Amino acid sequence: MQLATASLSDRGGRQRNEDAVGYWSSERLYYCVVADGAGGHGGGDTASTIVVDSVLADLRYLTVAELPPTGERLVSAIRHANANILEEQARGDDAVKDMRSTVVLLAIDCELRTAAWAHCGDSRLYCFRDGQISVQTRDHSLVQDMVDARLIQPGDVRRHPRRNLLLAALGTPGELAIDGSDGKFGLLDRDAFLLCSDGLWEYVDETCMRDALDEAATPDAWLGALAARVRVTAPASHDNFSAMAVWIVDPEDSQPTVRQVAPS
Numbered sequence: 330m331q332l333a334t335a336s337l338s339d340r341g342g343r344q345r346n347e348d349a350v351g352y353w354s355s356e357r358l359y360y361c362v363v364a365d366g367a368g369g370h371g372g373g374d375t376a377s378t379i380v381v382d383s384v385l386a387d388l389r390y391l392t393v394a395e396l397p398p399t400g401e402r403l404v405s406a407i408r409h410a411n412a413n414i415l416e417e418q419a420r421g422d423d424a425v426k427d428m429r430s431t432v433v434l435l436a437i438d439c440e441l442r443t444a445a446w447a448h449c450g451d452s453r454l455y456c457f458r459d460g461q462i463s464v465q466t467r468d469h470s471l472v473q474d475m476v477d478a479r480l481i482q483p484g485d486v487r488r489h490p491r492r493n494l495l496l497a498a499l500g501t502p503g504e505l506a507i508d509g510s511d512g513k514f515g516l517l518d519r520d521a522f523l524l525c526s527d528g529l530w531e532y533v534d535e536t537c538m539r540d541a542l543d544e545a546a547t548p549d550a551w552l553g554a555l556a557a558r559v560r561v562t563a564p565a566s567h568d569n570f571s572a573m574a575v576w577i578v579d580p581e582d583s584q585p586t587v588r589q590v591a592p593s
Contacts, residue, residue: 330439330516331578332359335548337556338571341528341563347373348526348571351381353389358398359437360388361573364430365452365526367498372428376414376500380430383410388436397438400509403447407432407507411449411499418500429500433466433524435575442516447509450498453530455523456514457542462535464514469497469506487531518579521551528570532559548574 340346347366352359364380366373387406388398395402410432418426431450437443446454448466451473456464467473468486471494475481486492497506521542533555541558545551552574559570 330442331580332437332439333548333576333578334359334361334574335552336361336571336573337552339556339559339569341559341569342566343569345371345374346569347377348528348569349374349377349381350571350573351385352573353385357396357438357440358388358391359439359575360385360398360435361524361575362432362434363452363524363526363571363573364432364499365450365528365569365571366428366430368425368428368500372425373430375417375425376428376430379413379417380407380410380432380499383413384432384434397441397443397513398436398445399513400445400447400511403434403436403445404507404509407434407447407449407499408505411501411505414500415502427500429495429498431495431498431526435522435524435573437516437575441513444514444516444522445510447507449505449507450495451527453523453525453527455525455535455538457521457523457539458517458519460539460543462539463520464510465535467508469508470495487534492531493527516577518577519582520577521548522575523551523572524575525555525572526568526570528568529555529559529572532562532567532570548576 352361364377366377384406431452433448433452451468454466541554
């Protein structure tokens, strides 16, 4: 099985980029992660970097008994990252004492053609299959709870004045809500995954994501179209935005370009 991937991280209208993205791959395994930090004064970018580095290091040397990676195992890696953030907070540096981060993580076993994912906060994972969304993670946020309680409609999430109030984020002591995928998610040729921070999905709705995917020849082109949409629709002071795209390549298709875009 072949993958085609691309990544994007942009500081948007802010002075500092507090998002972080990263990936690791071997002949069999592929991991990618997007983290959205908060805390200011260097705390947010410190938190997101700790998350990316920690989960990739945690998962790099899975034993044969731990394969294929499961949602439960990815949740464990995220909990370890949270512990590392709390440890850094405890050092007493004012710049990082209030740092937080969201995270979304994808793992693919190319030998068994399975995927697993986990997340905390409002960074999201989507899987598009046959032109439809087959997977969308559920935000740990106040507005998502309001949607679940039928107090607001799903389409109101992006415009709600309290849309940025999270109910879970790494850097929080005690019990932390982290969700992982259940069972084994079998992969099909032409499946397309999108991992993104809220700085992207807040200004790019799911219809736009799907339409841009239909028109894109490569993962890089897909992310480029989504980024262009953010720049057109978002205010000048808009948040950092980051994304990673992972396509399951159909051998009958012309091979998409595999390219990694450096953060800016």
